[in-house]
Structures are given as C-alpha cells and as structure tokens.
Amino acid sequence: MTTNAQPLISSPSIAADHRLPPRGVTRWKAGSNVVPLRQPAATVPKLELQEVSLSYKTESGERLLALDRIDLQVRQGEFLCLVGPSGCGKSTLLHLIAGLHQPTSGSVLVDERPVTAPGTDRILIFQEHGLFPWLTVGENVEFGMKMKGLPKAERAEKTEKYLRLVHLTQFKKSRPHQLSGGMRQRVALARALAAEPDVLLMDEPFAALDAQTRDLLHDELERIWAETGRTILFVTHNVREAVRLGDRVVLLSFRPGRVKTQFEVDLPRPRHLEEVEVARTAREILDSLREEINKSLEAEYAHVQRD
Amino acid sequence: MSNAISSGLEAVQSSPSSSRQAIKHPVNPAPKMKVEESASRKFLRSAGRQIIFYSALIGLWALLAKLHIWPPYLFPPPWGVAEALWAGFQDHSFWIGIAVTMKRMVIGYGLSVILGMVLGLAVASNKFLEETLGGLLVSLQSLPSICWIPLAVLWFGLTEKAILFVVLMGSLLSVTIAMEDGRKQMPKIFGMAGRNLGASGFRLFWYVFLPASLPYIVSGLKQGWAFGWRSLIQAEMIFLSLGLGQLLMMGRDLNDMSQVLAVMILIIIVGYLVDGLVFRTVERRLQNKWGLSAA
Numbered sequence: 001m002t003t004n005a006q007p008l009i010s011s012p013s014i015a016a017d018h019r020l021p022p023r024g025v026t027r028w029k030a031g032s033n034v035v036p037l038r039q040p041a042a043t044v045p046k047l048e049l050q051e052v053s054l055s056y057k058t059e060s061g062e063r064l065l066a067l068d069r070i071d072l073q074v075r076q077g078e079f080l081c082l083v084g085p086s087g088c089g090k091s092t093l094l095h096l097i098a099g100l101h102q103p104t105s106g107s108v109l110v111d112e113r114p115v116t117a118p119g120t121d122r123i124l125i126f127q128e129h130g131l132f133p134w135l136t137v138g139e140n141v142e143f144g145m146k147m148k149g150l151p152k153a154e155r156a157e158k159t160e161k162y163l164r165l166v167h168l169t170q171f172k173k174s175r176p177h178q179l180s181g182g183m184r185q186r187v188a189l190a191r192a193l194a195a196e197p198d199v200l201l202m203d204e205p206f207a208a209l210d211a212q213t214r215d216l217l218h219d220e221l222e223r224i225w226a227e228t229g230r231t232i233l234f235v236t237h238n239v240r241e242a243v244r245l246g247d248r249v250v251l252l253s254f255r256p257g258r259v260k261t262q263f264e265v266d267l268p269r270p271r272h273l274e275e276v277e278v279a280r281t282a283r284e285i286l287d288s289l290r291e292e293i294n295k296s297l298e299a300e301y302a303h304v305q306r307d
Numbered sequence: 308m309s310n311a312i313s314s315g316l317e318a319v320q321s322s323p324s325s326s327r328q329a330i331k332h333p334v335n336p337a338p339k340m341k342v343e344e345s346a347s348r349k350f351l352r353s354a355g356r357q358i359i360f361y362s363a364l365i366g367l368w369a370l371l372a373k374l375h376i377w378p379p380y381l382f383p384p385p386w387g388v389a390e391a392l393w394a395g396f397q398d399h400s401f402w403i404g405i406a407v408t409m410k411r412m413v414i415g416y417g418l419s420v421i422l423g424m425v426l427g428l429a430v431a432s433n434k435f436l437e438e439t440l441g442g443l444l445v446s447l448q449s450l451p452s453i454c455w456i457p458l459a460v461l462w463f464g465l466t467e468k469a470i471l472f473v474v475l476m477g478s479l480l481s482v483t484i485a486m487e488d489g490r491k492q493m494p495k496i497f498g499m500a501g502r503n504l505g506a507s508g509f510r511l512f513w514y515v516f517l518p519a520s521l522p523y524i525v526s527g528l529k530q531g532w533a534f535g536w537r538s539l540i541q542a543e544m545i546f547l548s549l550g551l552g553q554l555l556m557m558g559r560d561l562n563d564m565s566q567v568l569a570v571m572i573l574i575i576i577v578g579y580l581v582d583g584l585v586f587r588t589v590e591r592r593l594q595n596k597w598g599l600s601a602a
Contacts (some may be wrong), residue, residue: 123503147510195505
C-alpha cells in the first residue's frame with residue numbers, strides 16, 4: 001500500500017447537486033498499479049433514478065412513504081455505495097432497480113430504458129440464503145445462463161470461468177450447505193456475474209460474515225470489479241465498508257428515504273479498512289449518518305412508549 | 308451452544324485424524340468405541356425386540372387356533388394363511404392383483420400430484436382463490452373419500468375411470484393443501500432470486516418453486532399416497548374388477564377366511580413398503596441434499 005506521504009487528492013466533498021456532472025478523472029493513482037486503468041466515465045448514466053417514490057399501506061391502514069423522490073445517477077463502471085440507518089429503504093431501492101417491485105411514482109432507467117420487470121442486466125446479491133440449496137455450486141452458477149437459454153457447452157465453460165474468478169473451482173460439485181458463509185457469498189457473486197449483468201446490485205452481502213472473511217471478500221470484490229468493469233450498487237449500513245469499496249457514497253435519510261448527501265471518495269485503490277484516510281472519511285460520513293440514526297432511534301423509542 | 312460443541316466433538320472423533328490422535332492419547336478411543344457400539348447395539352436391540360414381538364404375536368395366534376375356541380373357517384391358523392399366501396402367488400392371482408392395483412395407484416396418484424400442485428400453487432399465490440377455493444378444499448377434507456364412489460359410478464359407470472377418480476379425490480386434497488403450505492413456507496428469497504436470474508412463468512415454477520417447496524410438501528405427498536391407497540382398496544372392494552380389493556371380497560364370497568387374512572396382510576405389506584422404502588428414501592435424500600438432516 002502507498003504510504004501516508006502521498007497527499008490526499010481531495011477530501012470527500014459533499015456534492016450539493018444530486019445529478020453529478022460526468023467525471024473524466026481516473027480514479028487509479030500511481031502506486032496502485034496492480035489494477036489496470038479503466039475507461040473514463042461515459043456521459044450517459046448507466047443507471048438513473050428519476051424521482052422514485054414508494055409508499056405502501058401498513059396493516060393499520062396508514063400510508064407509509066418509504067422512499068421519497070430519489071434522484072440518482074450511476075456511471076458506467078462506477079462502484080456506488082448506499083448507506084443509511086436500518087429502515088431507510090436501502091434494500092427496497094435495490095429491489096426496485098432489480099424490477100422485483102414497482103415504484104409508486106417516478107422511474108428507473110437503465111441505459112435510458114425504463115425498467116418494468118426483472119432482467120438479467122441487473123442481478124441482485126442477497127445478504128444470505130440466496131443460493132438454491134437443491135442445486136450444486138456449479139448448477140447454481142449455471143442457473144441464470146440456463147434461464148437465458150444458452151447452449152450447454154457455453155454454460156459449462158462460463159461456469160468454469162466464473163468459479164475460477166472466485167477461486168471455487170474445486171467446489172463445483174458441492175452443495176451450498178457444505179460451504180462456509182464466505183464461500184457461499186463467493187458462489188452468489190459467481191452466479192450473479194455468470195448472468196453477465198451490466199449492473200450488480202448487492203444488498204448487504206457481507207453483513208452476516210465475520211470480519212476476516214469480510215476483509216478477504218472486499219479484496220476479491222475490488223479485484224473482480226476491476227477485472228470485469230461492472231457497475232456496482234452496494235448497500236451497507238457499515239460506513240467504513242462503503243468508504244473502503246465505493247467511488248461514491250450516497251447517504252439516505254431515515255423514513256422517508258431520501259438522498260441526504262453524497263460523498264466522492266477519492267482515495268487511491270486498493271484501499272484497506274484500517275487505513276487512516278478511510279477511517280477519516282468514514283468519520284465524516286458517520287457524523288452525517290448519526291443524525292439519521294438518532295431519528296430512527298427516536299422513532300423506535302416513541303413506538304416503545306406508545307406500546 | 309452446547310449442542311454445537313458436542314457435534315463438533317463427534318466430528319473430531321469420527322474424522323480420520325482421530326486414529327492418529329488415539330496413538331498419542333490412549334484415553335481418547337474409549338468414548339468413540341462407546342458411541343459406535345451403542346449405535347449398532349441400538350439397532351440390534353430394536354430388531355431383536357421386533358422379532359420377539361412378532362414371534363409372540365404369531366405364537367399367540369397359533370395357540371388360539373390350536374385351542375379351537377372358534378372354528379377354523381372363522382379363525383384360521385397362521386400356517387393356513389401362509390398356505391393361502393403361497394397358493395395365491397403360485398396361481399399368479401396375487402401377482403396380478405398387486406400389478407393391477409399398483410398400476411391404478413400410480414396413474415391416479417400421478418394425476419392427483421400434478422393437479423394438486425397446480426391447484427395448491429394457484430391457491431397459495433392468489434388472495435381471492437385462497438379465501439374462496441382454499442376454504443372449500445379444507446371443508447372437503449372432512450368428506451371420507453369413499454363418499455365419492457356413488458358419484459363416480461353415476462358419472463363414469465363401473466369403469467376404470469371411476470376407480471381412478473376415487474383415487475384422485477382421495478389424495479388430491481392432501482397434495483393440494485401440502486403444496487399450498489409448502490409454497491407459503493418456502494422462503495421468499497428463492498422466488499426473488501429466481502425471478503432476478505431470469506426465470507418466469509412455467510420455468511419459475513419448474514426450476515424454482517417446485518424444487519424449493521419439495522422438503523415442505525414431501526410429508527403431504529406421503530399423506531396423499533396413504534389416503535389414495537385406502538380409497539383405491541375401498542373402491543376395488545365395491546367394483547367388480549381385478550386388484551387386491553377384489554381379491555379380498557372374493558375371499559369373503561368364497562367364505563375363505565385364510566384368503567381374506569392373506570390379502571389383508573398383502574395390502575399392509577405393499578402399503579408399508581411404498582411408504583417405508585420409497586417415501587422415506589426420498590425424504591432422506593432431500594434432507595441430505597439440502598443439509599437439513601440432524602446427523
């Protein structure tokens with residue numbers, strides 16, 4: 001890793017405007033040459049949310065606004081992290097983008113085309129239990145390609161390729177329950193990548209793992225992201241994780257979920273959780289997040305008192 | 308917590324490295340041997356008990372028959388029944404009976420599984436159907452399947468179709484309700500993951516919902532088989548048609564108690580074999596595949 005002598009190029013700046021101008025700046029700094037340079041950002045956003053709102057009726061009959069006019073643009077190949085207190089609708093937002101639910105108003109655009117149904121251009125990775133226990137590891141990875149109707153030989157070849165990418169080739173014939181939590185998430189990652197999506201949606205994928213496994217998976221994810229050039233939307237409640245991984249961190253507010261602030265993370269890659277700069281940046285975001293967490297706690301206490 | 312520790316210990320004991328450990332620590336193999344011994348001894352003991360129980364039962368039967376409290380044409384001795392079994396297999400009438408009955412069972416049950424899965428899935432995924440059809444299905448369960456026989460005879464006459472209809476009605480409800488429950492108990496994430504990976508419509512059902520709900524519906528499928536089996540024998544006793552039920556009625560008509568008992572034993576054995584061998588194997592395999600088994 002580079003030493004602290006290297007100056008921090010720009011401290012995380014708060015982007016006042018939600019619609020960011022396209023950046024031509026390369027994010028790979030000298031000294032981190034293990035990862036190849038990637039194409040500069042394109043002008044047209046890969047993924048765009050336009051005033052996306054979602055409300056639903058609770059059991060008591062009140063209408064609850066879960067997401068409130070969310071505007072967001074994600075560049076091709078960007079690693080974007082969404083953070084917010086629990087209950088801010090981060091996961092719901094990912095489900096909307098995946099097309100599993102429909103927004104009450106507003107629209108989700110991928111390559112300027114509105115999303116109306118699930119599609120393999122946007123693959124979601126769940127926190128846990130996302131793998132099919134009745135299939136082997138290999139069959140799980142193959143599943144998306146099978147649904148797409150790819151020929152068998154091609155499927156076998158790609159299954160092999162993506163299992164190699166996550167270093168699990170020798171577990172092809174194992175069942176998911178025979179693997180550790182970290183390995184399972186790597187299989188989930190391989191399964192998602194094998195569907196060759198443009199956008200990878202990750203819903204707190206490492207939250208249930210122990211710290212060491214999570215560190216390893218951060219490294220792997222960063223490497224795979226660099227190798228495949230996918231656009232990644234990563235939801236987490238862990239701010240350090242967001243800073244460790246993201247090009248940009250978007251903070252959502254507590255109920256209703258709104259885009260509160262956005263932070264550009266201009267730290268050199270590969271990063272590490274323990275780095276001072278990562279901690280400092282995380283600290284800044286955390287200060288902003290704390291307000292929201294307090295709000296969510298207040299709401300919870302109010303609930304308790306009412307009961 | 309303590310559970311996890313003890314299972315961890317067992318894993319260590321049964322791992323190949325434990326033999327190496329055993330050389331270093333001669334104290335260690337003792338508990339391992341104890342575990343193995345008690346497992347095999349348990350099996351032997353249970354088998355021994357069963358042998359003793361059935362021998363005693365047959366012995367009691369033989370004794371009662373020998374005492375001639377009831378005439379042999381009402382209470383035949385065990386060897387009389389054994390003879391009837393032997394004769395029945397010798398003249399192929401039992402083989403034919405089993406074959407005909409099993410064929411009906413497989414067709415009727417197969418139909419009910421297909422229909423029941425579709426119905427159950429429809430009821431589970433549609434609120435309107437759940438409230439209307441779902442309620443009707445539950446109330447229909449209180450109707451003994453033998454009550455369908457008059458209806459079947461009027462609709463289809465004394466034909467093969469009528470018998471299949473009775474089997475279908477016997478097992479359909481169990482399968483439907485099991486499928487409905489299975490679909491509801493099945494973790495939602497499988498459906499989401501499946502749709503997310505591009506499955507929809509029939510493929511979503513075939514590749515995701517069906518395999519995902521199997522562990523939840525296998526007991527319902529088993530129950531459906533048991534109900535269907537009973538309905539079939541009942542129907543065969545009323546209809547003039549080959550099959551085990553008719554062999555049973557033939558025994559009655561000929562006043563041949565040995566044949567009646569022989570066919571009853573046959574019905575029990577065939578039913579038990581399917582239940583014990585087929586369904587239990589399927590269940591065990593599913594559990595191993597999913598990693599649900601306790602061992």
